[in-house]
Amino acid sequence: MNVSSRNASLAARDLAVVWHPCTQMKDHEHLPLIPIVRGAGVWLYDCDGRRYLDGISSWWVNLFGHANPRINAALRGQLERLEHVLLAGCTHEPVVALSERLVALLPPGLTRCFYADNGSAAVEVAVKMSYHYWLNRGQPRKRRFVTLSNSYHGETLGALAVGDVELYKDVYRPLLMDVITVPSPDCHLREPGCSWEEHSVRMFAAMAATLARHAGEVAAVIVEPLVQCAGSMRMYHPVYLRLLREACDRHDVLLIADEIAVGFGRTGTLFACEQAGIRPDLICLSKGLTGGYLPLSVVVTTEPVYAAFYDDYEKLTAFLHSHSYTGNPLACSAALATLEIFASDDVITRNRALAARLQTATAALADHPQVAEVRQTGMIVAIETVRDRASGTRFDWRERRGLRAYQYALDQGALLRPLGNVLYLMPPYVIEPEQIDWLGTVARGAVDAACA
Ligand SMILES: *Cc1c(COP(=O)(O)O)cnc(C)c1O
Numbered sequence: 151m152n153v154s155s156r157n158a159s160l161a162a163r164d165l166a167v168v169w170h171p172c173t174q175m176k177d178h179e180h181l182p183l184i185p186i187v188r189g190a191g192v193w194l195y196d197c198d199g200r201r202y203l204d205g206i207s208s209w210w211v212n213l214f215g216h217a218n219p220r221i222n223a224a225l226r227g228q229l230e231r232l233e234h235v236l237l238a239g240c241t242h243e244p245v246v247a248l249s250e251r252l253v254a255l256l257p258p259g260l261t262r263c264f265y266a267d268n269g270s271a272a273v274e275v276a277v278k279m280s281y282h283y284w285l286n287r288g289q290p291r292k293r294r295f296v297t298l299s300n301s302y303h304g305e306t307l308g309a310l311a312v313g314d315v316e317l318y319k320d321v322y323r324p325l326l327m328d329v330i331t332v333p334s335p336d337c338h339l340r341e342p343g344c345s346w347e348e349h350s351v352r353m354f355a356a357m358a359a360t361l362a363r364h365a366g367e368v369a370a371v372i373v374e375p376l377v378q379c380a381g382s383m384r385m386y387h388p389v390y391l392r393l394l395r396e397a398c399d400r401h402d403v404l405l406i407a408d409e410i411a412v413g414f415g416r417t418g419t420l421f422a423c424e425q426a427g428i429r430p431d432l433i434c435l436s437k438g439l440t441g442g443y444l445p446l447s448v449v450v451t452t453e454p455v456y457a458a459f460y461d462d463y464e465k466l467t468a469f470l471h472s473h474s475y476t477g478n479p480l481a482c483s484a485a486l487a488t489l490e491i492f493a494s495d496d497v498i499t500r501n502r503a504l505a506a507r508l509q510t511a512t513a514a515l516a517d518h519p520q521v522a523e524v525r526q527t528g529m530i531v532a533i534e535t536v537r538d539r540a541s542g543t544r545f546d547w548r549e550r551r552g553l554r555a556y557q558y559a560l561d562q563g564a565l566l567r568p569l570g571n572v573l574y575l576m577p578p579y580v581i582e583p584e585q586i587d588w589l590g591t592v593a594r595g596a597v598d599a600a601c602a
Contacts, residue, residue: 152294156197160185167422181553184560190218192581194565201287202565205589208378209567210411212442214491215580224487228480236485237265237477244482251489252450255420257429262456264449264469265477269410270304271434272447273372276432276472277308279449280370280404286458286467294328296360296371296403298334302380303372303408305471307364315381330364332357334378335386338523338534350387357395370431372406375525379411382572383532385525391426402504404431404455410447414438415501415579418528431455441488442578446481497579505529507583508575511590520601532574533593545571550596551600558599564592573597 161183171404184202188195192215204212214221232242249263264279266272277295284292294314302530303313310319311326319326333356340349359370375391378384391407398405407430412422416438420423423433432455435449455456461467475481478514491497508531515533516524522536533553545551552568559566566573573596575589 154198155565156207157182157185160197161287165453178539178602181557186564191215191217192578192585193397200563202560202590203562203581203585205559205566206574206577208253208442210416210438210576211437211440213488214441215437215578216442218441218487218580220491221443221484221487224483224490225443225480228483232479232496234475234480234493235476236474238472242477242479244479244480244486245477248482248485248489249448251486252435252540253449255489256433256450257421257423259429259452260433260450261453264471266450266476267473267478268304268445269434269447270306270309271447271473272410272434272436273303273312273408274306275449276372276406276408277312277370278435278471279451279455279469279569280406282469283287283404283455284369287344288367291367292369292403294364294367294369296330296332296357296364298373298382299331299376300378300384301334301336301372301374302373302378304410312374312379318380324420330360330368331362334381335390336378336381337386338525340383346385346387347389350390351393353386354390354393354397357394361397361401361403365403366533368401368403370404370406370518371398372408372519374408375412376425377412377422378418378528379530380569382534382569383525383530383574385530385532387525388422388426391423395426395428395430398431399537406430407433410434410436414425415492415498416527417578418501418505418531440481440484441491443484443488444477444481445475446485452573455597463486501529501579502577504581504583504586507586508590512575512593515590515594518595518597518601529579530574530576532572533597535571535573535597547571554602555596555600558596559592562592562595564589566593566596568596568600571600573600 185197192203194204199424253261266275274297281293298314299314301314305311313331335350335353337346337349407423412436432449432451434449440446457469459469505528512524512531515521520535523534525532550572555568555573
């Protein structure tokens with residue numbers, strides 16, 4: 151890769167003072183940083199005007215492109231009125247309007263919006279709120295959480311505890327609360343000839359047994375509906391969520407749906423839970439909520455949960471949780487503009503065509519000798535590479551095959567960032583069909599580069 155002096159000088163200044171997320175900084179002794187100066191639609195531009203198609207929506211947050219004119223306009227307008235005010239004791243139009251809109255869009259019964267400022271914080275809120283709900287209802291024993299293997303819910307200690315991605319969790323185990331982990335319905339692991347639905351039903355047996363045994367000490371089950379994104383984009387059938395909803399009701403356990411990554415159209419419906427026809431007791435939203443513009447998250451819950459906290463102050467049942475930037479007006483106005491685009495542009499319908507195009511563009515990869523599976527849920531396609539398909543032998547993680555795919559794609563002008571040996575495409579919804587075809591070609595080359 152050619153690195154110009156302008157790109158190199160920004161990168162050098164960066165490396166003197168910035169510590170990057172999820173990065174072994176020593177890698178940057180040989181791996182150039184990509185200095186981005188500007189974005190437009192699906193494209194990101196570096197200091198030299200070289201462009202990269204953002205094939206992963208900047209870590210799954212961007213929905214309608216970079217520098218989207220409508221979101222920009224909403225933000226400019228809000229900026230002239232009010233940049234921020236605390237949300238305790240005060241309120242403002244953007245947070246009220248956003249809450250009204252979310253309540254109208256979410257499965258019926260989710261009516262109370264509690265804001266935070268990033269996904270992990272929303273998970274912390276959901277965890278604390280569900281424990282506290284049972285405490286307020288006189289059931290202090292219900293303080294444990296059930297989670298799925300290979301799940302991801304964020305990086306702060308509570309969120310890390312209810313997640314299960316080894317790479318992020320292992321080191322910090324001594325600091326984390328103990329949770330009950332149940333095998334994931336992950337359909338990549340199904341027997342040959344078994345459908346996604348059958349496999350998901352079968353895998354529910356472990357969850358059913360766990361709830362039957364532990365319900366008395368469990369506050370909530372937390373799941374990522376349909377796709378375990380950070381866990382290598384592993385997917386499962388909606389039937390699992392339906393069974394889980396029934397079991398949680400039967401055993402008096404709350405259900406937390408972490409739709410931080412899969413919400414806002416990623417799986418083909420506005421919310422993934424819709425595909426199972428269920429309503430969780432708490433839903434966590436962030437990432438796409440602001441169209442990928444600003445940090446904002448929200449936990450939306452039901453009247454019964456809200457009511458358990460609602461009493462005279464002296465009873466000390468209030469949920470005394472806050473963040474400085476809770477419900478920030480700028481972030482809320484970006485979110486409102488994002489929801490306005492969903493309403494006016496029939497995004498979910500257009501995405502159906504884009505998802506079909508993604509499928510066609512990546513279909514041939516299923517025959518690749520080192521591809522074990524090409525799987526898709528809505529606007530997410532994942533390509534599972536292996537050393538040898540016949541025996542199912544995996545690549546040694548130390549070989550860092552994904553990094554080769556990343557570098558190949560960058561050279562072609564696409565930003566793809568594989569999760570280990572899994573290459574995936576999760577583009578912004580403003581992508582054009584022809585750009586999807588091109589991404590498919592890049593993905594093919596990236597797989598070849600990774601497996602070479
Ligand atoms: C990204 C993510 C989080 C954490 O959100 P942050 O804003 O990165 O803290 C939590 N849950 C899921 C499912 C996610 O994908």
